[in-house]
Amino acid sequence: MFKIRKATENDTPIIFDLIKKLAVYEKLENDVITSVEELKENIFSNNFAKVLIAEEDENPVGFALYFYNFSTFVGKPGIYLEDLFVEPEHRGKGYGKSLLIELAKIAAAKNCGRFEWSVLDWNTPSIEFYKALGAKPMEEWTVFRLDKKGISDLAGK
Template identity: 50%
Template sequence: MTIYETTIPDFKIRTAEEKDVNLILNFIRELAEYEKLSNEVVANEEILYESLFVKHQAEVIIGEYKNLPVGFALYFHNFSTFLGKANLYLEDLYIKEEYRGHGFGKAMFGCLGKICMERGCGRLDWWCLDWNESSIRFYKKMGAKAMSDWTVYRVDGQALAELAHRVHFKG
């Protein structure tokens, strides 16, 4: 476990451990409720354990205030062909509502920046819901800029299954 000491009294950030799977799932559920997307959460402890600690498909940092978990960030590497190097993609950053406004989100965001720099990543990317004005203001304060010239596309569910079977492969 890596611990990132912050200048905020009684606040530290640490990498998640296997014992944190239930905690991470609870943060995901709280975030989904905040984003009005609770019906989309299908993750469970088994899926998260395998994805995070067996397949290492993503990583998590946890923010703790007075040794109580108050937030998390889940991220993974993607790759920029134009930069020719890996980047970090932030899937979720969440601070419990009662702990917002104390600089914990800024510290978590800064920790992700530190991880990017330590790993030689070219950038940190993420998406934000258009209606989430408080998060948009926060991200802009952190130096982020909206990529309004890009549109996000997604293939999932039945369309993904059909896509995978459009071309027949040998073997």
């Protein structure tokens, strides 16, 4: 039996575990510097993000972490999907698609103008999966990032 539910504060260790598994899949395991406590504070106390948990027979098998942004051109909020992950042994069952459908329903209910996410260039299976759902790559855009040091450096200038 499969279901999707909103994460609660008690799910923070599960979310952290799934984040670590995602990092291994993306070959970025050394980039995970957060903690259960920090996630709990920033997701559930500060409300910076929301999480959906995918469960099979009441066991967590995946998650989607998202937050709201705003499009000045569209003049509406949007959903930005930061992470979507389904454990490898549970892929091919429609769970990833179900998480995306649930997020699309949330976006529609909130009258969002966009639903966006990024994918690593090498992740061909995910790219093909997203295209099959009707998502379009934004090839004319380049993502820029300042890390903590970059933010500090720029803020100090």
